[in-house]
Amino acid sequence: MSQADVAAAPPTAVLRGGLRWGWSGVIIFALVCVFAQTSLGWLKTYPASLQLPVEAWFNAGMDWIIANFRAVFQTVTLLFTYPMGWVRETLHWLPWSGFVLIMAAMAFKARGVRLAAFTVLSLIYVLVVGLWAEAMNSLALVFISVPLAVLAGFALGVWGYSSARVERALNPVLDIAQTVPAFAYLLPILLLFGFGPVVGLVASVLFAFPPMVRNTILGLREVPSDIIESGQMSGATRAQLFWMVRFPAGRRQILIGVNQTTMASLSMVIIASMIGGTADIGWEVLSTMRKAEFGSSLVAGIVIALMAMILDRVTFGMAEQEGRNLEHRGFFQRYGFWLAVAAAVICLIVLRSLLPILGGWPENWKIDFAQPLDQAIQWFILTFKPGLEAIRNSVIFFVMLPLKIGLDKAVSPFTWGFALQPWHTAVFVVSVLAGAAAALRAGRTALAVATVLGGLVFYVGITDMPWPASVAILVYFGWRMGGGGLATGTALALTFLLVTGSWDKAMLSIHLATLAVLASFLMGSTLGIIAAQNDWFSHVMRPINDTLQTMPPFVLLIPTVMLFKIGDFTALLAIISYAYVPAFRYAEHGLRHVSKEAVEAATCIGATPMQLLLQVKLPLALPNIMLGLNQTIMYGIAMLVIAALVGTSDLGQEVYVGLSAGNFGQGFIAGIGMAIIAITADRFCRAWQRNHETRLQKGAS
Amino acid sequence: MIDEPNAMKADAVKLSCRNLWKVYGSKPDYYFDTSGYSIDVDGLAGRMRKEDHVPAAIDVSFDVHVGEIFVIMGLSGSGKSTVVRCLSRLVDASYGEVLLDGENLLEKSPKELIEVRRHKMGMVFQNFGLLPHLTVMENVAFPLKLQGKRLQEQRENAERVIELVGLQGREDAFPGQLSGGQQQRVGIARSLVVEPDIWFLDEPFSALDPLIRHQMQDEFLRIQRVLRKSIVFITHDFLEALRIADRMAIMRDGKIVQIGTPTDLILNPADEYVARFTSEVPRIRLLTTAACAVPATGDESAMPQVPADGLAENLIGKLAEHPEGLSVRDNNGADRGIVTPASLVKALAALGQGDTHVAS
DSSP, X not given: OOHHHHHHHHHHHHHHHHHHXXXXXXXXXXXXXXXXXXXXXXXXXXXXXXXXOHHHHHHHHHHHHHHHHHHHHHHHHHHHHHHHHHHHHHHHHSOHHHHHHHHXXXXXXXXXXXXXXXXXXXXXXXXXXXXXXXXXXXXXXXXXXXXXXXXXXXXXXXXXHHXXXXXXXXXXXXXXXXXXXXXXXXXXXXXXXXXXXXXXXXXXXXXXXXXXXXXXXXXXXXXXXXXXXXXXHTTOOHHHIIIIIIHHHTHHHHXXXXXXXXXXXXXXXXXXXXXXXXXXXXXXXHHHHHTTOHHHHHHHHHHHHHHHHHHHXXXXXXXXXXXXXXXXXXXXXXXXXXXXXXXXXXXXXXXXTTOGGGTSOOGGGOOOOHHXXXXXXXXXXXXXXXXXXXXXXXXXXXXXXXXXXXXXXXXXXXXXXXXXXXXXXXXXHHHHHHHHHHHHHXXXXXXXXXXXXXXXXXXXXXXXSOHHHHHHHHHHHHHHHHHHHHHHHHHHHHHHHHHTTOHHHHHHHHHHHHHHHHHHHHHHHHHHHHHHHOHHHHHHHHHHHHHHHHSOGGGGHHHHHHHHOSSHHHHHHHHHHHHHHHHHHHHHHHHHTSOHHHHHHHHHHTOOHXXXXXXXXXXXXXXXXXHHHHHHHHHHHHHHHHHGGGTOOSHHHHHHHHHHHTOHHXXXXXXXXXXXXXXXXXXXXXXXXXXXXXXXXXXXX | OTTOHHHHHHHOEEEEEEEEEEEESSOGGGGGSSSGGGSOHHHHHHHHHHTTOEEEEEEEEEEEETTXXXXXXXXXXXXXXXXXXXXXXXSOOSEEEEEETTEEGGGOOHHHHHHHHHHTEEEEOTTOOOOTTSOHHHHHHHHHHHTTOOHHHHHHHHHHHHHHTTXXXXXXXXXXXXOHHHHHHHHHHHHHTTOXXXXXXXXXXXXXXHHHHHHHHHHHHHHXXXXXXXXXXXXXXXXXXXXXXXXXXXXXXXXXXEEEOHHHHHHXXXXXXXXXXXXXSOGGGGOBXXXXXXXXXXXXXXXXXXXXXXXXXXXXXXXXXXXXXEEEEOTTOOEEEEEOHHHHHHHHHHHHTTOOTTOO
């Protein structure tokens, strides 16, 4: 043992001892709470007398704002109504052929012939299924909200870039804007701006500007110092340095911000349509889904997916095009393409009066896919009903219920086929303790703690865990992970949930989110690991992942509801189908970018492919994989709210109920609750990453 | 001296760096707010370090003469990049003076500074610092564009320097399409397009692979023979410094350890640190013909004549053909003795023992 080892040993031992005693205390406290809760009712449910009427405060505040500032907001509404009307009218007035030409030209410029062809075919699909007008209504909103969000986001980004203090202030605002569920915005906007398409616009701008701010800051900051210094040494003034050096050098990242903003805007436009009143494509999906006309909602959902893919590829293609500057070429070389497109569009507009076919898509060219689709779906469901139900029931009975209400209540003759006997419990307790003891003997204290806690949670159930026990476990965990700051933050977050009376619903959300995140993470990283080893698999999965990511998550509800009806299980599936993608991508990226030398060294030592994967690649890719977990949590919680549409009973549902009942306070508190859960989970992940880095650098603990 | 204007011009100081300090930390000014800095330099630096400040440049002073290549050599973290950034004011020095043609750069207002940079300074960066969205032509013309020069003038000047660095034909390429060596040629062209008086090169060839680096050094020396700029050249490569320096400074931990010609440094290293660099250098590279000459003992009229200031290394082939010896002549044709195989070996042996009397 070298001297350094000797010196390092005592503190590690002390730390481990602390870990052991601290957790033992927390676990004993939790056990005491569990046993005492039958006699002490306040342990079970947080006493109502200690709750604060936050909901009423919010409502009163909102009433006050409406009473005093309504006129301001209504003026804004008026100001926006006209330009929105113009854009909408223009899109409707343009002959379909002209619009298709413009979009194809943009696609061609951004990515080339293949994307142009894809665009043309997609738009023809929209025409054929007869949803052109609805699609144009949605696009009109996107076309006007994207420039607003981009401008606002860019301005804020530049401001945040130029002042560290502003950036510090901006960050939590952006976090909240991105994590508070979209539905929670809709109601206050509805109350302030009045019923109408402006709600969709405002909500979409609010939801879409944060990625622009973040990417602008990132892009401006990332410019290598060599480039900035060379600009300074060329004698640039401050303005020149910004506009001629920093901005163009960071342009790619900023354009990626435009891409993300566009996608967020489309997503929000679709969600906003659920308040109705706009005959757009999102409404088409939702209303048909409510009537259980799944064929029609699939047809309309595909329109949304295609629109999303076109917008994504075109804006992303623009970002990718680095340096095709044509500064010293002629006017026609520079603008010729667009002049030709403009001329062709004008020709089409003129020709429309001669050849009406160019203007309006003929009725008899439309095809009704909805009916045959409906029949096919019916057939499928009837044929596979036993199988589908078996899957659904076993997941609900054996996984979801125990985690929700605990083994003590979930095991019943109706679900598991037998009633829970004391000896069952005894076996469970003994096996958990044995597992923990084995982990302890192997020196894996953290694993032992996790085993005991997991056993406890699984036996009692997340929603039936006494609240002081949950608070103690989470706050102590926060303290171990991130010190006083994270512990305080966690305590404050949980206090908010308690005093606003959202605790029970929040635990339901956490239950669903935990399951969904675990499942998404396991599935995503496993598939990602396979994809990293197998090029063919990676190739097949890439377009699938891209599609699932670019689609407004709302669309993912259609197939799951179709197959499994409404309920928690359906929500779980919908969340997984959206949230597994980041886990997949980060795992594959992490494994594929493991240092080549480490892999070669291990191969030369004689590692088998499996050893190479488990002992070299995975540990090295761990930070990336954890980043994937972080993203999966964010995606999962975002989708949780949208999944409320298919019947959950958690905070997400509360947001939705608040919206439909016009109760601002109720919806908003639930929305903040969701945001708090998301942000806290994010901080835990970041704390883990920080610990991991310091451990690697300093070798502590 | 005064009645010799030409000599005066060649020796004139272009850039003078006086007692330059750069201190990082929460309150660097605190150490210089009285006039009392002239206390013991090492003591002050030590105190800064103890008080959580980092003195990156410590009391750096040197002069760069007109037309001279002045190299600052040091390992990473020695403060050489900080010094050149203080000279160009990319970093504001904590204390000291930087005199360009007698004017203190550190006192210039931002506006004046921009003027100085636009007309008097050029700088080349280790990682090139090219704008990825501009072509070679646009990158080179960029400083002129910032000055608002007409497009025609921009192009003419840019073409001139592009030709100088040998990139004609690649004007419309983007930096991403060029090799590292070509990118640095663009960087060099851009720094020369405003015809600067003083030329800063911050490790210009460090990012290139060895063969290209050697080629670029030759290219650089060729350009310098044409332009005769006053140059501050930063490098961490001792051999590179030897190849190109007229005079060089060696830096360590923020301080200049020694200033001198490459030969001075090798033959009279100021301390162990410098000696460790110089011990790596094959001595024969520095041995001049004059240094291994011995007085003629017989008739040397039949021997081939060689110049006294040439390198002894180049004589080996000739000595093999003429073992009797070579006649050494200085620039004026005066006889400086002869070189024989024996005298060459003797001189080399003396060098190996650190005997320094052979230096010229």
